[in-house]
Amino acid sequence: xxxxxxxxxxxxAAVAALREQQVPxxxxxxxxxxxTRKKTFSEVLAERLEQAQRTVLIxxxxxxxxxxxxxxxxxHGNIKNHFFYESYGTYAVVEFSEKDSIASLQDVTGTxxxxxxxxxxxxxxxxxLTLKNPAxxxxxxxxxxxxxxxxxxxxxxxxxxxxxDSVSDQLHILTEEYQLTEENTKLRFLTCSLIQDIAGAxxxxxxxxxxxxxxNTFGKLGCDLDMFLDLDDGGKSTTRRKTGPFNLDYQxxxxxxxxxATQRILSVIGEFIDNFGPGxxxxxxxxxxxxxxxxxxxxxxxxxxxxxxxxxxxxxxIPGSWITNFSLTMMVLFFLQKxxxxxxxxxxxxxxxxxxxxxxxxxxxxxxxxxxxxKIKPTGNTQSLDVLxxxxxxxxxxxxxxxxxxxxxxxxxxxxxxxxxxxxxxPFEPSLNISRNVNAxxxxxxxxxxxxxxxxxxxxxGLSSSNGQLWGMxxxxxxxxxxxxxxxxxxxxxxxxxxxxxxxxSLKTNNSTNGKKTFCx
Ligand code: GTP
Ligand code: MG
Numbered sequence: 001x002x003x004x005x006x007x008x009x010x011x012x013a014a015v016a017a018l019r020e021q022q023v024p025x026x027x028x029x030x031x032x033x034x035x036t037r038k039k040t041f042s043e044v045l046a047e048r049l050e051q052a053q054r055t056v057l058i059x060x061x062x063x064x065x066x067x068x069x070x071x072x073x074x075x076h077g078n079i080k081n082h083f084f085y086e087s088y089g090t091y092a093v094v095e096f097s098e099k100d101s102i103a104s105l106q107d108v109t110g111t112x113x114x115x116x117x118x119x120x121x122x123x124x125x126x127x128x129l130t131l132k133n134p135a136x137x138x139x140x141x142x143x144x145x146x147x148x149x150x151x152x153x154x155x156x157x158x159x160x161x162x163x164x165d166s167v168s169d170q171l172h173i174l175t176e177e178y179q180l181t182e183e184n185t186k187l188r189f190l191t192c193s194l195i196q197d198i199a200g201a202x203x204x205x206x207x208x209x210x211x212x213x214x215x216n217t218f219g220k221l222g223c224d225l226d227m228f229l230d231l232d233d234g235g236k237s238t239t240r241r242k243t244g245p246f247n248l249d250y251q252x253x254x255x256x257x258x259x260x261a262t263q264r265i266l267s268v269i270g271e272f273i274d275n276f277g278p279g280x281x282x283x284x285x286x287x288x289x290x291x292x293x294x295x296x297x298x299x300x301x302x303x304x305x306x307x308x309x310x311x312x313x314x315x316x317x318i319p320g321s322w323i324t325n326f327s328l329t330m331m332v333l334f335f336l337q338k339x340x341x342x343x344x345x346x347x348x349x350x351x352x353x354x355x356x357x358x359x360x361x362x363x364x365x366x367x368x369x370x371x372x373x374x375k376i377k378p379t380g381n382t383q384s385l386d387v388l389x390x391x392x393x394x395x396x397x398x399x400x401x402x403x404x405x406x407x408x409x410x411x412x413x414x415x416x417x418x419x420x421x422x423x424x425x426x427p428f429e430p431s432l433n434i435s436r437n438v439n440a441x442x443x444x445x446x447x448x449x450x451x452x453x454x455x456x457x458x459x460x461x462g463l464s465s466s467n468g469q470l471w472g473m474x475x476x477x478x479x480x481x482x483x484x485x486x487x488x489x490x491x492x493x494x495x496x497x498x499x500x501x502x503x504x505x506s507l508k509t510n511n512s513t514n515g516k517k518t519f520c521x
């Protein structure tokens with residue numbers, strides 16, 4: 001359904017664009033063209049960011065008459081989409097068809113009055129809606145359906161895994177349960193857009209875009225939100241006038257280094273921004289997006305391996321000498337490149353398919369690769385996920401990590417240029433190792449757990465089930481320690497910064513409100 005919705009909206013957009021151009025008779029052709037091809041990374045990003053700019057976030061009473069609520073807001077413009085979610089209160093995400101509707105809503109929005117506190121008059125797109133007469137209105141309001149933003153309780157999951165038919169099914173179940181939902185993705189883009197509003201007060205041409213697993217198709221519910229702040233939107237600066245006797249420059253404050261300038265900018269914009277990635281991270285997000293969109297087995301395998309690694313403590317949300325999800329994803333891609341026939345192409349092949357628009361050189365590194373997914377030939381490999389998962393563990397359980405580096409550009413292992421225990425070449429900066437942080441102990445744990453899991457996956461499903469034992473994915477995910485990381489109760493009201501932090505928290509944490517065990521990211 002999600003895919004159909006996404007396709008429909010892009011078709012609508014294409015048709016609308018054509019209507020504007022008044023080209024009769026070509027509507028159908030354009031609609032077919034767009035609905036039959038996969039979207040490029042930049043199309044998805046642009047569409048979602050534009051959608052986020054037409055969206056507001058409203059803190060509501062938990063019981064509300066949804067019809068009346070929508071009617072009330074509709075007086076400012078047509079509502080295209082809306083949903084509710086729960087995180088330290090009930091929130092509604094409301095997408096208008098037109099951006100102007102937000103200005104109309106802001107015009108009638110009041111400034112709250114507090115007894116002992118003074119509001120900071122920053123007018124954002126985050127609002128609080130209250131009932132005028134709660135007592136008399138109570139009867140007409142009922143609880144609304146609220147979307148889940150967090151991961152599923154472990155008990156229910158184990159049961160589902162046990163009842164599945166095959167490891168492939170299990171991996172599809174895990175993908176269904178853990179992938180980012182449409183609503184969660186919308187909130188991620190909304191968060192970027194709200195932060196862009198704040199940063200835009202200082203740097204009007206700036207953009208804030210998500211990168212990393214929020215957009216590279218490998219995101220799991222609860223994964224962090226990596227944001228890229230571009231202060232002048234790709235450096236589209238004005239061209240200097242070449243004629244005339246003068247040069248005109250902006251007067252600017254000087255600081256001793258770029259690093260200090262960055263720190264100052266960040267401290268001014270606030271503590272909103274969790275991650276500040278380099279330009280190349282945007283390219284690697286697009287690269288992973290391409291790999292994740294090529295074949296459904298890729299995402300299922302990556303998500304399955306991510307769940308496995310997290311459940312065993314091979315990855316952690318705390319930075320340290322553990323393997324990161326990014327490195328794990330690269331390992332899965334490398335493994336899929338090594339299959340015969342390969343399931344995903346090498347980065348060099350994606351570069352060969354690129355054309356002029358795809359050319360990107362960032363800080364002297366060639367980051368070019370094809371953006372049009374339809375130019376990439378589908379694989380002839382039909383191996384099932386059952387086979388692939390087992391093979392993955394077997395492959396890395398026996399890989400000569402002491403000798404070789406993984407290189408996804410060439411799809412080949414190469415002699416290690418230095419002695420780090422795990423060496424995965426950075427695809428865009430070949431002299432760097434993306435897993436330099438990993439120590440020998442962590443790598444050994446990964447290897448021994450991979451061997452053990454390969455063995456467990458080889459056990460006969462029927463026999464294990466009849467002995468009452470877990471099988472497949474359920475057998476390789478250990479019992480988890482209780483993780484009722486409900487982060488305490490937060491104040492309902494707060495400053496915009498509190499609200500934004502709350503929004504980030506709600507995306508990031510796996511706070512189970514009922515204290516049940518959950519998988520974390
Ligand atoms: P999660 O664990 O789900 O957040 O996965 P992620 O892919 O978002 O990883 P993370 O948040 O650690 O990093 C965000 C993005 O930064 C990654 O997707 C990569 O694009 C990039 N990145 C992370 N670590 C490295 C690294 O060691 N080297 C390089 N070149 N890029 C990295
Ligand atoms: Mg991330």
